[in-house]
Amino acid sequence: MQQLARCLxxxxxxxxxxxxxSAQAWPVKPIRVIVxxxxxxxxxxxxxxxxxRLGEALGQPVVVENRAGAAxxxxxxxxxxxxxxxxxxxxxxxxxxxxxxxxxxxxVDVAKDLVPVAxxxxxxxxxxxxxxxxxxxxxxxxxxVRANPGKLNYGTPGSGATxxxxxxxxxxxxxxxxxxxxxxxxxxxxAALVGNQIDFSFDPGSAVPLIKSGKLRLLAVTSPTRSxxxxxxxxxxxxxxxxxxxxVTGVYAPAGTPHEIVMRLNREISRIMQxxxxxxTLAALGAELVTASPEEFASMQHLARERFGAVVREAxxxxx
Numbered sequence: 322m323q324q325l326a327r328c329l330x331x332x333x334x335x336x337x338x339x340x341x342x343s344a345q346a347w348p349v350k351p352i353r354v355i356v357x358x359x360x361x362x363x364x365x366x367x368x369x370x371x372x373x374r375l376g377e378a379l380g381q382p383v384v385v386e387n388r389a390g391a392a393x394x395x396x397x398x399x400x401x402x403x404x405x406x407x408x409x410x411x412x413x414x415x416x417x418x419x420x421x422x423x424x425x426x427x428x429v430d431v432a433k434d435l436v437p438v439a440x441x442x443x444x445x446x447x448x449x450x451x452x453x454x455x456x457x458x459x460x461x462x463x464x465x466v467r468a469n470p471g472k473l474n475y476g477t478p479g480s481g482a483t484x485x486x487x488x489x490x491x492x493x494x495x496x497x498x499x500x501x502x503x504x505x506x507x508x509x510x511x512a513a514l515v516g517n518q519i520d521f522s523f524d525p526g527s528a529v530p531l532i533k534s535g536k537l538r539l540l541a542v543t544s545p546t547r548s549x550x551x552x553x554x555x556x557x558x559x560x561x562x563x564x565x566x567x568x569v570t571g572v573y574a575p576a577g578t579p580h581e582i583v584m585r586l587n588r589e590i591s592r593i594m595q596x597x598x599x600x601x602t603l604a605a606l607g608a609e610l611v612t613a614s615p616e617e618f619a620s621m622q623h624l625a626r627e628r629f630g631a632v633v634r635e636a637x638x639x640x641x
Contacts, residue, residue: 347407347582351382354410354572357396357417359389363525363606364570367441368412370602374593375586385412392640393417394427401434405577410438410586415568416483419625423633424481424640432626437618438572438583439590442608445544446487446523446566448557449537451514454521459541459560462521466497473520474500476510480640484510486629487523487543487566489636494562511537523566526607543567550607565628569611571618587615 354372356365368385376383388396393413400411418431429435448459456462466473477485480503492499502519504510507527513519515536522528523543529550531537541560542548544567557564572590574583591612593599603610613621632638 345581347579347585348379348381350408351384352376352379352408352410354383354385354412355396355400356385356387356412357389357393358387358414360387363442363444363608364412364414366602366606367570367608370599371441371590371593374596375589378589378593379585392421392425394421394425397421397431397435398427398429400573401429401431401575403575405575405579407574407578407582407586409575411435411573412441412570413573414444414570415622415625418571418573418622420481420483420486420629420633422626423630424638432623434576435573436576436578436583437615437622438574439587439594439615440569440571440611440613440618440621441590441594442570442603442606443544443611444525444568444570444606444608445542445548446484446525446564446568447528447532447542447548447551447607448487448491448521448523448540448564449514449528449532450521450540451517451519452536452538453517454538456540457538459555459557459562462540463491463495463497463562466492466499467495470498471500474502476502476504476513476519476522478506478510479503481633481638483566483568483629484523484525485638486632487564488521489632489638490564490566491557491562493632493635494564523564525568529607544609549609550604569618569621569625570608571622583615 354368356368358364372383372385388399397417400409403409422431456465475488510522532539539554541555541557543557543564
């Protein structure tokens, strides 16, 4: 009987220390980074900046794999359902984490089935207007829309896109009306703005070249501080209406991944993203460096999920 008890205690001890031993040995094989959008997008380019350097730091290859589709949910679900052993990671923009749960019936719970590892970049939205619109500030835009209720329109990459939510934040805060015109992607929006077919839009870094060339007029940025790309342009808060709609791209792991592995990944990825090469990539994407602990990152995304959820509900936003 005593021998049986000793065996049971030994087995329980071995079971308890198994995750720790596994974490200490990690990594012993290549690591996959799944990007839930097509190659060439901002999340993909950010992943391809840190992945090779992370591989060098860990002594194992880190391979980027694109699994696009269903507004980013295919790759997200694949990672959420993977073994929590540190060998499968997700790099995604904020939308699938903070907005999709309010628009789609997901088969996973992003708050419970994924653990935030590290942010890699923050993309600010730029409030831009067509060149012929007679406004030069947010206050003037609001006044112009108010004087022409329902006559102005704004473009977005689709219902529920971050640009759509940002516009709804502005319209609802100022109690004004404008018509939503959804497009399939960002290039058609920019073309429509330059061609005076739509009036305004909240766009990410892809609008920067057109702003600098004078083909679009920039009124404000959604970030809490002024953009380093346009230091003379006010934030939405400075302009009088807070529109908190920045997109944070980050790295996630399946829930249950050992804390030691999550912390090691956080340290290495944060260090890599502060290098000159990574900063240059972020700047080219119109994005800014953002670093945080896993706990801080989790809190950041939780607040964003609550904030966007409120907009989706209040504006009764639906997707086809």
